[in-house]
Amino acid sequence: MGEVKVIGSTLSLFCTRVEWALKLKGVEYEYIHEDLLNKSPLLLKHNPVHKKVPVVLHGDRAIAESLVILEYLDDTWKESPMLPQDPYEKSMARFLAKFNDEKCILGAFNACKAEGEEKEKAIESAKESLSFLEKQIEGKMFFGGGKIGFLDFAVGWIPLWLGAMEQVGEMKLLDAEKFPSLHEWSQNFIQIPLIKEALPPRQKVVANLTAFVSYLRSLASHKQ
The missing domain is CATH 1.20.1050.10 (Glutathione S-transferase Yfyf (Class Pi); Chain A, domain 2)
Structure with a gap:
């Protein structure tokens, strides 16, 4: 399915909800801690619009905004669905x-x-x-x-x-x-x-x- 990385801050509620979803899905991931006072080239490259965390890197894809990420995870990994089917x-x-x-x-x-x-x-x-x-x-x-x-x-x-x-x-x-x-x-x-x-x-x-x-x-x- 491709390697998964999370660019985030552990104190951010928006990043934490992404971690919860990944754990529920049983997806292994690497956590890349971002210094929000000194934003990295990696973050600016993969979220040039908002320049905010979280960002999930899945192979060569970058997905930003936590709610959007949750939906992406739900569509990509079908185990333990998070959204209703109706x-x-x-x-x-x-x-x-x-x-x-x-x-x-x-x-x-x-x-x-x-x-x-x-x-x-x-x-x-x-x-x-x-x-x-x-x-x-x-x-x-x-x-x-x-x-x-x-x-x-x-x-x-x-x-x-x-x-x-x-x-x-x-x-x-x-x-x-x-x-x-x-x-x-x-x-x-x-x-x-x-x-x-x-x-x-x-x-x-x-x-x-x-x-x-x-x-x-x-x-x-x-x-x-």
């Missing part, structure tokens, strides 16, 4: 994954870095997005039903990275009483061996996020 269910999984990336992750991060009057507004907006995910997981073990799949990997940032955002932003978004189903899914998901073994240390995620948020706040203060 066209409607598949389209909904894609829609929800995009919603998760554009609304939930971004909303939580905006709430994390917000200060002053904007913070409460950002927190409420983030909770509103999470409430939509709550409805999708109600009564189910996983987002796709009885087994782990595409949407679980997309939403898999919640147990670790959302917790880090809550700590750095000194806030609470995923309240167990308000989001019981999402909270229970989060607790179960993080205990799955292939998920747990690919997670970076929480303290490193928190330290990295703290530095990034401080940098963004510093830039914002200089613009005022």
Whole structure:
């Protein structure tokens, strides 16, 4: 099938979801750690448009963007399918994954870095997005039903990275009483061996996020 390499950063939630998918599929791969402050010629060559990780190299092919990579892996390695076979269910999984990336992750991060009057507004907006995910997981073990799949990997940032955002932003978004189903899914998901073994240390995620948020706040203060 060709050699597989991942250009990534172990602290990135987008890179970690790709690792989860590769482990689920049983695909052996080489991990190439990228210094995001000093981007390598290899990364710039294979992702010249966005210049971001993750990038998967499969033989002479380069695939960028984590959700696109997940679909490529699912189409290439048929074992342990991640996406539903039904066209409607598949389209909904894609829609929800995009919603998760554009609304939930971004909303939580905006709430994390917000200060002053904007913070409460950002927190409420983030909770509103999470409430939509709550409805999708109600009564189910996983987002796709009885087994782990595409949407679980997309939403898999919640147990670790959302917790880090809550700590750095000194806030609470995923309240167990308000989001019981999402909270229970989060607790179960993080205990799955292939998920747990690919997670970076929480303290490193928190330290990295703290530095990034401080940098963004510093830039914002200089613009005022």
